Amino acid sequence: NAGVTQTPKFQVLKTGQSMTLQCAQDMNHNSMYWYRQDPGMGLRLIYYSASEGTTDKGEVPNGYNVSRLNKREFSLRLESAAPSQTSVYFCASSEGGHTYEQYFGPGTRLTVT
Amino acid sequence: QKEVEQDPGPLSVPEGAIVSLNCTYSNSAFQYFMWYRQYSRKGPELLMYTYSSGNKEDGRFTAQVDKSSKYISLFIRDSQPSDSATYLCAMSLAGNNRKLIWGLGTSLAVNP
DSSP, rough: OOOOOESSSSEOOTTTTOOOEEESSSSSOOOEEEEEEEEEEEEEEEEEESTTTTOOOOSOTTTEEEEEEEESSSEEEEESSSSSEEEEEEEEEEOOTTTOOOOEOEEEEEEEO | OSSSEEEOOOOEETTTTEEEEEEEEOOOOEEEEOOOOOOETSSOOOEEEEEEEEEEETTTTEEEEEETTEEEEEEEOOOGGOOOEEEEEEEEESSOOOOOOOOOOOOEEEEE
């Protein structure tokens, strides 16, 4: 039982490049989330998916797109990376009804130069 | 003003001390109150949660919610070096709400 896994762990991009962050969970959770964490700003919700087939914007969605590929997988895409997107990205999942209990992945450290 | 305020610290205490971590909030509709712990270069993990007001105890950890003052606390008794981490408070509304509102986190160092 791996919980929530994220790939890659580290990534360096040049401004304007694109990439997709992958997330998968093996807990049969309905809801999945993408956050970014920055010093002084805390955790901020980018997008979330309440259930398979649905996605909704969070607090800071600009510059990102998501895909809920199936119940297990939720990907985050940066179409044209900007230095302001340098951050640590966390994927999380929850059963859905019990919103308080979110399980987090290990994070992806992204640097955009 | 942010919906949830949390002093980022850092807080440094000697091993064995009692630690008090706090958050204040402005939205009186919050019903679920959580404390997450985040070790360096790891994802947050749920430590404790409380529904509405009251206290909850789990081993050396006690969570308190005072809704009249819009104030929540996490107490750590007999603190250990392994408690050194960042502690984040989070809150949500009642009902089927998917979003947690997060504090910035308080960095705690317990010195042997």
